Amino acid sequence: MTKPNASLVTQGKPKVGGAVFKAPLGTALPTDATTALPEAWIQLGYVADSGVTNTISIESANQKAWGGDVVLNGQTSKTDEIKFKLIESLNPEVLKVVFGEDNVTGSLEDGITVHCKPLQTEAHSFVFDMIQKGGILKRLVVPEATVTAIGDIVYKDDEAVGYDLTMGAVPDESGDTHAEYIAKPAAGGGA
Template identity: 40%
Template structure:
């Protein structure tokens, strides 16, 4: 590790085209920071709280005769991502309530949303983040599922937000999330 370098300190904000994308497990999973997201849908605006990535691990100590801890083993690993959609669209609502529970009547323009207790399907998520210094970060969740929904408040003067917790499950390689970081050729947004 070299000397500290302030050029490596960054903030994260969404790409101009949107920071959160989702698609079916059958969509082509991106394997780099720049490839086109074929088969993915943008989630629109997200609240100023941004994206929170939680990683939890439980461990168990192995204790030898005599009381010494001789080994600590990981017994579980959980990775989640949490954010708040602030656009009310059919695509966003399908992520919150399930694709079969959001019906768009093309003739009348009425959007019907059914609240059920069914588990939501597994999907892929991609988070596109602009970093300081002409850098980009793409986080890819190849096997995720919305497992929790935060409270939805309807308050005068506040946006309506839909806050999913996305659980990231291991793919066939045992990986829950991939991060790709690169320097861009031009200023982001140009």
Template identity: 40%
Template sequence: MTGETNNPQNVTIAKTKVSGYLWWAPYGTTLPTDSNTELDPAFKLGGFVGEDGVTNTTETETTEVKDMGGNTVMKMISSYAESYQFVLIEALRAESAKIRYGSDAVEGKDGQLTIKHKMPSGEALSIVIEVIMTGEKKDRIVIGNASRSEFGDRQFHSTDVVGYDVTMAANADTRLGDGVTSIEYIGIAAAAKTASVDTQEDQA
């Protein structure tokens, strides 16, 4: 025994920052390397995220090694993929639309937009997500090489907000480390508000 005990102060929920919590920039933009340094000016605010927050999903495939008698003697993970899903609910914000449709598909300014619906170009982005954990600790997630992988349906009616449901694949980026798909920095933050953000991991 080590003498250590469980600590409830390490149990946390996630809240949103007052100033925002999801930014994007063109791939190649300088990435933050801690939780506190200001973001490069190329990062643009993506606007409000819907009440279900951000869902972080991992997918793995396992290879089994058998002996000559058919007995499994080893299991190993043979592939790994990670993604982040969220719903952007500022449908009139230009930067939200660019995350969904591509920077080359959106023209105009907030509230006065022309959006070309077309096949995604494969454009690579960098995305930063920030939430506040218990004790005002800031959790900054950096996705260095993100690409659009899935889109949810959009509904237009009077009982629900219009939003952009986007899943971004987190691709390996050598700037973060060999084989690293995203990197997470936890530090100290100054201010938060009480809207919750649910970050889930679905381990296959």
């Protein structure tokens, strides 16, 4: 029997240089925790200190036999959501995730215009890069996700303006709603 091992308990901190990235659907997905992302992956800046929350919900139904005994527990559905708050509210790429690619134009230098239309935003692929205890790298790769909820946008003098997003993941052709890769960095490699 294996004993508990405190060295296997960890936390997740954002990877230095960026932790949340988006890319158009069809972009090659990373298959490990250590390979640098190509330029197609756009970094979405700072995330609020609440971090990233992955919620996997499973619903099931019990089948009872005559007499009332439960004889089968069958899964009826599964959802995979990722929640995080992007706080670079002056970043056009962040605004495009929130409001849709075609609803955001311009740059901070020239002026940004955001149209808030009742259309569903585009699906993207997402990567979440973290550093865990001991420098262990963890990467969550979401092949396809869409914004399914936006929290209240608060404008006040003691809080960063941000977009509290819930993303709903959709299974890819292999059935994955997301993949997780965990690895020690190469000797001499930085995070």
